[in-house]
Amino acid sequence: MSSLALANIQSRVRELAPGFVVSLIVAAAATFLSEHYGAPVMLFALLLGMSLNFLAADGQCKAGIEFTARSVLRIGVALLGMRITLEQIAGLGWKPVALVVTLVVVTILVSVVAAKALGFQRLFGMLTGGATAICGASAALALAAALPNHPQKERATLFTVIGVSALSTLAMILYPMIANWAELSPQLAGVFLGATIHDVAQVVGAGYSMSTETGDTATVVKLMRVAMLLPVIVAAAMITRMQGADPTGKRPPLLPMFAVGFLVLACVNSTGWVPQVVQGGVNELSRWCLVVAISALGMKTQLKELASVGIKPILLMVGETVFLVLLVLLLLRWFW
Numbered sequence: 001m002s003s004l005a006l007a008n009i010q011s012r013v014r015e016l017a018p019g020f021v022v023s024l025i026v027a028a029a030a031t032f033l034s035e036h037y038g039a040p041v042m043l044f045a046l047l048l049g050m051s052l053n054f055l056a057a058d059g060q061c062k063a064g065i066e067f068t069a070r071s072v073l074r075i076g077v078a079l080l081g082m083r084i085t086l087e088q089i090a091g092l093g094w095k096p097v098a099l100v101v102t103l104v105v106v107t108i109l110v111s112v113v114a115a116k117a118l119g120f121q122r123l124f125g126m127l128t129g130g131a132t133a134i135c136g137a138s139a140a141l142a143l144a145a146a147l148p149n150h151p152q153k154e155r156a157t158l159f160t161v162i163g164v165s166a167l168s169t170l171a172m173i174l175y176p177m178i179a180n181w182a183e184l185s186p187q188l189a190g191v192f193l194g195a196t197i198h199d200v201a202q203v204v205g206a207g208y209s210m211s212t213e214t215g216d217t218a219t220v221v222k223l224m225r226v227a228m229l230l231p232v233i234v235a236a237a238m239i240t241r242m243q244g245a246d247p248t249g250k251r252p253p254l255l256p257m258f259a260v261g262f263l264v265l266a267c268v269n270s271t272g273w274v275p276q277v278v279q280g281g282v283n284e285l286s287r288w289c290l291v292v293a294i295s296a297l298g299m300k301t302q303l304k305e306l307a308s309v310g311i312k313p314i315l316l317m318v319g320e321t322v323f324l325v326l327l328v329l330l331l332l333r334w335f336w
Helices: 003-037 041-051 062-083 086-091 094-117 122-146 151-181 186-196 201-209 213-228 230-245 259-268 277-300 302-306 311-336
Strands: none
Touching: 003 041, 003 062, 003 277, 041 277, 062 213, 062 259, 062 277, 086 259, 086 302, 086 311, 094 122, 094 186, 094 201, 094 213, 094 311, 122 151, 122 201, 122 213, 122 259, 151 186, 151 201, 151 311, 186 201, 186 213, 186 277, 186 311, 201 213, 213 230, 230 259, 259 302, 259 311
């Protein structure tokens, strides 16, 4: 490597380091608070990041915060692939697969139509619908990375993350009660919880609070929803290309590199050759990347802008969540 290239790399690292380090500190604080008070780590990261939004203004932290919110986010999404194996999906048979595909497609389509009816862009409906139908905050961040740049995109992403994190925590408490009220068997209760709760952590908490069988089933069904992230990202990229919506004039790739990474890691993990310790380490690294990225996104957001969204987006997300519960209960009665 030439001395000039090395000097450029060192200069770039010095430029990005302050913003990245600040995002890392916020993520560590959010993780500490989450572990001690039981609230979603994404929510803490957002709120702490937003309290430090002055750092994202012109200054030495700005470049690093921009890099973290964009590039570290994509790395975190790619590493999510290590959570999935084809064997896990095949183990439950075709019914849960059909259920998951149906609920993801129908929920996103209904969300897009509802968003348009409420006066929002269809892409906002895809963002909130994808977060509700797939895997909560992680899906919101992944879809935001695949969707075209827009002046309101970051605010919409942050609002979606806050909404799905709050609704997911509420669901962890309420949905086991719904499963008991509906007199679902332990396996069907697991399918219900795994198919309706937004975030993986809350699915695990709700499932194992009922029984081991329910927890195991809920976790695998949830990972099947995570696997739907890849085709939805590809669909979002195709829509973006057809619309030519990016103001920079560049056509986004049909399959973004972070989606390729997601697919490759899922295939590698399916071989069974990955040691448990490596798998756990990659999953933890993915979690840290997403928390650090959401901390940076929080720093890029003005609270007054987020407060100005009004009641309609809240109604949209609550409506999507209720629709998903009713759809899954209906499909369970129909399929089983």
